[in-house]
Amino acid sequence: MHSGIARQSVGAVEKVMPYQWTTPPRAPRQELKLWPHNALSPEGFAIMILGFFLAALIPLMGVLGTLLLWGLLPFLLAATAGLYYALRRNNRDRQITELLSITSEQTRLQRTNPDGMTQEWESNTYWVTVSLHETTGPVPNYVTLKGAGREVEIGSFLSEDERKVLYTDLTNALRRVKDK
Template identity: 55%
Template sequence: MPYTWYNSSTDTQTKRLELWPYRSLPRKGFAAAILGAFALGTIPLYGLLGTVLIWGLLPFLLLAVAGLWWALEHSYKTARLHEELTIDPERLHLRRVNPRGDVQEWDCNSYWARVSIHPKGGPVDHYITLGGAGREVEIGAFLSEPERKVLYSELQDALRAAKSA
C-alpha cells in the first residue's frame, strides 16, 4: 500500500502516517517505454528508407514520442504529492505537500478529532476526512477505494488509542 505507519522512537504513544500516490512505472520503465515507442514507431518507416516520404512521416513519429514523454513526465510531477499525519495523545497534525511544492497544514486536539468516511457524494467513493478545530480536511484521496477503506479503520484505531492514552 502506498502508505506506512511509524512509531516514534522517543515516544511510544506518538504515531506517524506517511501517504503518497502509487507509482506503477519506475524511472527505468519510463526510459524503456520511450525507447520502445520510438523503436516500434520506426518499423513502418523501414520500407520508406531512401525515399522522400520518410521525411514527411518522421515528424509525426517524433511528435508521438514527444507527447508520450510529456505525458509520463507530467504524471511524475503530479505524483510529488505527499501527506504526513502525526497522532499523539494531545495533538493531530496533518501536513500535505502539493505537487508544486506548496505546503498545507492542519492541527487539532486529539480528543476532539474525528475521522469520517463518505461512501458517496465526495470527489471519490469512500472519501476520508479528518475533522476538528472547526475544520474538516481530506486525507488519502489519491488512494484506491480498497486502500481508503482499510486506512479508515486504521485511522479510527489510532485515534481511539491516542484518546485513551
C-alpha cells in the same frame, strides 16, 4: 495496523499500501506518511520511451529510402516527445506527500503539494473524528478528518480499496491514542 509498510491481503495476494506508519502501534505518538503510487520506475520510463519509438519505427520500414519517410518522421518524433512530456508531467504531478502525526493532545496533518507548497491542519485529538464518505465525496470512499471547525481530506490520491483500509487504520490509531 502496524509499524512499517501497511499491507492489504486480497485473497492469497498481499498488496503493499502506499502509506507507512513510522512508529510502533503502541507508541504515544503515531506517525503516518502517505504518497501516491508511482508504478513507473526511472528504468521503466526509459524502456517505455524507447519501446514506443522502436515500435513506431516498424511501419516506417516500408517507406525507407523515399521522401515519404521524411514527411512521416516529424510526426513520429512529435508523438515520442508528447509521450515523454506526458510521463514526466504525470511523475511531477504525483510528488505529493501527507504526514499525519497523532498524540494524545494534538493531531496534525501536513500535505506537501507537487509545487512545494504545504497545507497544514491541526486539532485537539479529543475532538478529531475520521469519516468515510462512501458515495458523497468527490471520489468513492472519501476519507476526511474533522476537528477545530474544519474537515480535511486525507489520502484522496489512494485507490478506493486503499482508502477503506486507511479509514480503518486511522480509526484504530485515534482510538488507541485517545484511550491512553
